[in-house]
Amino acid sequence: MSEHENKSAGEVHHELHSHLPPEPALRVKAMESLLVEKGMLDTDTVDAWIEVYAEKVGPKSGARIVAKAWVDPAFREQLLENGTQAVKELDDAGWAVAHLKVIENTPHLHNLVVCTLCSCYPHAILGPPPNWYKMAAYRSRAVRDPRGVLDEFGVRLADDIELLVWDSTSELRYLVLPERPGGTEGWDEEKLASIVTRNSMIGTQRDLSLDEGAS
Amino acid sequence: MDGIHDLGGKQGFGRVDVDEPEEAFHSDWEARAYGIVRAMKKAPDWTLDKFRFTREQIEPADYLTRPYYDQWLQSYAALMVGAGVASVEEIASGHAKTGPASLGPAPDPVSVAAEQKQAGVTFARPGSAPAFSVGDKVLTKPHAHGGHTRLPSYIRGHIGEIAHVRGAFIFPDDSAAGIERAEPLYTVAFKASDIWPGEGLSHMVLLDLWESYLDLA
Numbered sequence: 001m002s003e004h005e006n007k008s009a010g011e012v013h014h015e016l017h018s019h020l021p022p023e024p025a026l027r028v029k030a031m032e033s034l035l036v037e038k039g040m041l042d043t044d045t046v047d048a049w050i051e052v053y054a055e056k057v058g059p060k061s062g063a064r065i066v067a068k069a070w071v072d073p074a075f076r077e078q079l080l081e082n083g084t085q086a087v088k089e090l091d092d093a094g095w096a097v098a099h100l101k102v103i104e105n106t107p108h109l110h111n112l113v114v115c116t117l118c119s120c121y122p123h124a125i126l127g128p129p130p131n132w133y134k135m136a137a138y139r140s141r142a143v144r145d146p147r148g149v150l151d152e153f154g155v156r157l158a159d160d161i162e163l164l165v166w167d168s169t170s171e172l173r174y175l176v177l178p179e180r181p182g183g184t185e186g187w188d189e190e191k192l193a194s195i196v197t198r199n200s201m202i203g204t205q206r207d208l209s210l211d212e213g214a215s
Numbered sequence: 216m217d218g219i220h221d222l223g224g225k226q227g228f229g230r231v232d233v234d235e236p237e238e239a240f241h242s243d244w245e246a247r248a249y250g251i252v253r254a255m256k257k258a259p260d261w262t263l264d265k266f267r268f269t270r271e272q273i274e275p276a277d278y279l280t281r282p283y284y285d286q287w288l289q290s291y292a293a294l295m296v297g298a299g300v301a302s303v304e305e306i307a308s309g310h311a312k313t314g315p316a317s318l319g320p321a322p323d324p325v326s327v328a329a330e331q332k333q334a335g336v337t338f339a340r341p342g343s344a345p346a347f348s349v350g351d352k353v354l355t356k357p358h359a360h361g362g363h364t365r366l367p368s369y370i371r372g373h374i375g376e377i378a379h380v381r382g383a384f385i386f387p388d389d390s391a392a393g394i395e396r397a398e399p400l401y402t403v404a405f406k407a408s409d410i411w412p413g414e415g416l417s418h419m420v421l422l423d424l425w426e427s428y429l430d431l432a
Contacts, residue, residue: 021307035251049249099339
């Protein structure tokens, strides 16, 4: 067994801090070659995961779910009732998270999602979270000064709009269902999905712009 | 643990970087680190909560300043050292001094598609019936303990209202210590003005909290 068996994780981190090269790229390279030598990693599998998250999984998956909820009332109802089951039944089943909770914005209500303790986020539907979602400024302020945070994102929330901030402290994963903007009557799902942004599904955007869909 | 990770409500961190480019990865090393973490063979006693607890114990200055995926990798490195799978020297040099870890074969590329086909890993487990109902007023525990917990410090000792009863889920405080036990989970709504009075706040904060974090108020 290791000589580090009885050390706390904090002590091990201290040693790693002292001995590892400071540049992240060098650390990654060393870790990858060691894991391969240890028989714990297949580099082709690394490539496959990168391809999935760089090209396939991302906010477009979430946008499709939102667009479908806008045009299909039965799907919307099921999505709000049991998000995991509703998404599982879409044709690209598998992009689901096990415990998806969809929270709906209305003209009188706005939802904002944060993880103050780490970075919980519906990766399988939105891709990897943005850095700001994982950093101290957002995590500390979203629960205490959400209107100030929203203001920095350009969202001026009227005083009479109720604001709910969801701190993702468990394995439940929250996805905001933004409001369908006016002027999109008759649009098909694909065109509707094209105007749904990542931030609108986190809650750091409220009003969607029609520009992208019109182009 | 009352660590640096417990950031809710802390002040002084400045503005949010709202101009960050919207892309999955900002550099090759970020993508590589993400891929490695998803692809690597984990020790049999690995749990998400154990990983989280390990990350929480990164040196506070590193936690606030080192890049996110770099912290992921360092946490996996620490887990490997703790499990006796690798030494700090091996991790620093990138070369094995001892033979392969006997953890079984590394996941192959085919596993990626298979894992994507699953609807995610479930954390729900059979457990006791919930003690609280929607509408009940509950008081959160005033303090935590030195291990991993999902009861943030900003919400301790406050009264909230049960908004949803979610079923029984793996209890993270035990899971981080290698014990799998389920407890009823609730979404509890708190008035921000109760947590931070005198700041003119009108919003609600909702947290997912396990039964043993709560008492009937």
